[in-house]
Amino acid sequence: MNIREIGFWIDNADPQVAPDYINQVIATAADIAIVVTNTGEIEMVTINPLTKTMGQLDHWKGRNICEFLAEDSVNRVMSIIEDYRRGKAQIIPAVEVNHFDNANWQFPISYSFHLTGQDGRILMLGRDMRAIAELQQRLVKAQLALERDYEAHRDFETRYRVLMETSQDALVLMSAASGRITDCNQAAARVLGGSAEALVGCNLESEVEANGSDDFIDSLAGASAENIKSGVSVVARRSGRKISIHPTLFRAAGERTFLCRLETETATDGADIEISGGLETLFQKGVDAIVFTDDRGVIRFVNEAFLGLTDIALMSSVKGRPIADFLVRGKIDSNVLLENATRAGRMQLYATQLVGSHGSSRQVEISATRLDDGPQSNFAFILRDASRGDLLRSQDEQDSTHRMNDIVDLVGSSPLKDIVAATTDVIEKICIETAVELTGNNRVAVAEMLGLSRQSLYVKLRKYNLLDKSPKD
Known part of the structure; x- marks a missing residue:
């Protein structure tokens, strides 16, 4: 059996479709079909009968296709037609162009180009891209709306953070369902005796000691509903402070939340x-x-x-x-x-x-x-x-002065070497005594202040009988 006899569509052979049905196949295979000459003149326009949104385009016949193309599409279409006319083009991928007619009605079409074999005529089969373009526009608008919402969210988040951290009131946000702290500012962290990072996620009831036997969350809900000015009195476990909690119950995103303002009881005292x-x-x-x-x-x-x-x-x-x-x-x-x-x-x-x-x-x-x-x-x-007043001299300073006077009296009766040695000892003792007093007898600080090692300091303290010197309050 010959393959040509049983094959419906064989390379280099005509398909076995009756001529009466060719136009119908072409018309329904694409949304729009256009036959143009190698100069761009439109000889035929066929609209898919199932695509009613395309309207009637019979007025395109006999006119150049460039008249119905957007400015950015003219060069693309005419370059393809020119390539076909010169025999350069073989298989051209689909090309998207924008059409408009005399009524400025614009619509995008994706065309595939095909030679007809008749005097250089070219068949352009187009698919309407308006649905895809509209979908793309909707996606772009949705993306822009998301970005605007995100920027608005960041704006509100920044304002919220600034208000929380600059507020002098101690504020705590607590979930009414779980009783856990969802957020708090630094003022509230100081009142509760912890850090804001450590308190977030903790149960507020576990951070305080309530005075009554009622349920803690019920007490807050009752105080919020009755607008009790005194609030709910508790004691912070970490800091030991007596606190009055003034709750406000509100609903956000379907979840009930308490905004608790914490006041130390001493802060309300006149x-x-x-x-x-x-x-x-x-x-x-x-x-x-x-x-x-x-x-x-x-x-x-x-x-x-x-x-x-x-x-x-x-x-x-x-x-x-x-x-x-x-x-x-x-x-x-x-x-x-x-x-x-x-x-x-x-x-x-x-x-x-x-x-x-x-x-x-x-x-x-x-x-x-x-x-x-x-x-x-x-x-x-x-x-x-203290630069303008006369500082009162301590008894130690007076003793040091007497010792210096005694050294002066040695002039003429003792060699210079002995006088210098005695003077050095007096000055050294004065410096060590002063450093001990300034540091409260902190030996490490004394050694650092005088530039001595701790071992050398202890030797000199022992030399001047200063080891038993007690620190001053």
Whole structure:
């Protein structure tokens, strides 16, 4: 049996389709079929009868196809027609073009080009791409809407964070279903005695001790519904503070949430409020310099008196710098102050020199106090200018003066070598006694201050009978 006799479609042979059905096959195989000459003149336009949105395009016949192409599509179509006319083109991939007619009705079409074998005529079979284009436009619009929503979300998130962290009120967000803390600010973390990161996810009921026997969440819901001004009284387990919780219940994203404002009971006392106001006035207008630092000695706040002592114009030039930058012995002075304040809670009348911004220095007396406020310790320093007053001499200084007078009396009765040796011993003892007093008998700090090893320090302490010297409070 011959293959040509049974094959319906064989290479280099005509398909076995009757001529009467060819037009119907072409019309229904594509949304639009156009026959053009090798100059671009349209000889035939056939619209798929199933695609009613294409309308009637009979007015295209006899006109050049360039008249119905968008400007960016003209070169693509005419270059393909020119390649076919010169015999260069073989198989051309589908090309997307944009059509428009006299009514400025635009629509995208994806064409495939085929030679007909009749005087260079070309058959263009097109598929309507409007549905795909509309879908693409909808996807682009959806993407733009998502980006706008994301930016709006970031905007609200930033505003929320700024409000939470700058608010002086202690605020806690708690899920009404689980009782767990979903968010809290630093003020609330200090009141509860922990860090914000550690508290998020914890059960608020486990962080406090409620006074009543009622369910904790029910108590908050009742206080929120009845708008009780006194709130719910509890005690923070970590910090031991008495707290009043003022809850507000709201619903967001289908979930009920409590916004709890925490107030320490002492904060509502009238006398404490008055004291707080007085302390703030003292900080702003006091004659003594006041400095607040963190546990590493990095400055957080200073008052105007400190800026005046250091000849600095703005607090921003001081904030974030270590207090050691303004002390004549730098880290030695700051370590003595911090270590003694950490150990004993405070240190009184530490004499040193304060270095200004232009290199000038002045004698000051510093008192340091440790502030236990939350999980980390902060420190407060009061600096008093001692350069203009006559400091009272201690008994040790008077004894040293008498010893120096005795040495002066040796002139003429003892060799110079003996006088120098005696003078060296007196000065050395005075320096060691002063360092011991300044550091509260902290031997490590004394050795660092004097530039001695600990072994050499103990030898000299034993030499001058200073080993049993007790630290001063």
